[in-house]
């Protein structure tokens with residue numbers, strides 16, 4: 001405690017008027033330099049108010065509270081780190097009525113709390129068809145067989161010996177937004193859009209493994225199968241497998257999480273979540289698709305004429321505003337930084353436009369670096385809110401020129417029978433009191 005006090009004495013100004021005089025100009029200059037472009041004049045009263053609050057609490061900024069008067073826990077107090085106790089509400093959530101069981105279900109990423117493009121491993125959305133298996137990496141094997149010259153049975157150690165790559169990609173379940181096809185019904189960003197997450201994946205190019213086994217001349221398809229109780233299996237065109245698919249064991253600097261397929265998972269960049277087979281145990285090479293349950297009974301799109309589209313793998317450009325949103329209301333008129341995510345399975349996002357009046361006028365948003373292909377991309381825009389009701393929207397365009405559609409445009413073609421691939425423009429209604437609601441424009 002002695003040490004704490006002395007250290008504090010050296011670093012922090014004394015609690016007197018002098019201190020407030022020292023601190024106040026610093027705040028103002030920081031503010032002028034960094035935030036001037038964002039309407040400094042309107043934000044200034046906000047900062048002044050927080051200084052008043054500090055003074056009211058009897059502590060002059062930067063203060064000298066309990067934690068500055070003592071020594072905290074030492075190293076390896078937490079051998080595996082975890083978030084601050086003050087962010088304990090930033091968690092994955094599920095919609096209890098959505099599925100009959102938790103084993104065949106989904107949890108959603110709290111996108112309203114995600115800073116930057118990487119989803120924390122503990123917050124990556126989960127989608128299980130038969131729960132989360134506990135796979136022993138020492139006993140796990142990957143079998144590669146079928147139309148190949150040299151079938152292979154690989155251990156995890158074998159897989160780690162191949163040349164490695166790291167890539168940042170999103171995964172989105174095509175059912176993301178599926179509950180909103182008919183009407184806006186979930187008043188929550190987490191539940192309308194939280195079946196998308198983004199990570200840096202590390203592993204082996206699938207093409208490297210396919211080179212190793214030697215693909216026969218007439219091979220056209222690859223079946224990927226999981227080791228979970230569902231044995232989730234999907235047919236993929238060989239062309240995509242040779243292009244950019246990865247077999248990964250790393251996720252954001254550590255081993256894949258059990259939720260994401262530990263110890264081994266297939267990453268199919270930009271394609272629907274369900275083909276990114278987790279707990280990957282088998283790759284079979286063939287000359288035609290297998291028409292498994294997951295690509296016939298499930299994951300097809302029922303069109304208005306009663307026919308179903310199968311093998312609709314691509315994730316088309318999509319975006320959503322993450323601040324403000326129903327979970328993150330605004331407080332009073334003034335300048336805000338609108339924040340959101342855009343992504344496309346067809347490559348890079350080239351631009352995002354935002355509207356404050358339900359799509360009548362549009363403003364170009366700023367894209368934050370890095371802007372990577374088939375990855376979440378951060379966009380921001382300045383919003384001067386006059387305190388009147390507003391309708392916020394974002395609309396993404398990708399490098400192929402594809403423009404994110406409205407829900408009305410989507411329904412014209414696809415009707416309302418399906419549940420998959422709702423990449424429509426989201427509308428958030430901001431009321432005069434700053435509260436935000438999930439609405440649909442007719």
Ligand SMILES: Nc1nc2c(c(=O)[nH]1)N[C@H]1C(S)=C(S)[C@@H](COP(=O)(O)O)O[C@H]1N2
Pocket residue numbers: 124125126127128129130171172173174197225226227228230231232259260261272273274275276277278279
């Ligand atoms: N083996 C296996 N792989 C699987 C699944 C599964 O249930 N079993 N779910 C799929 C579905 S439907 C999706 S959307 C993604 C979700 O990946 P995540 O749980 O890492 O977010 O994994 C896919 N891979």
Ligand SMILES: [Mo]
Pocket residue numbers: 127172173174175273274
């Ligand atoms: Mo999914």
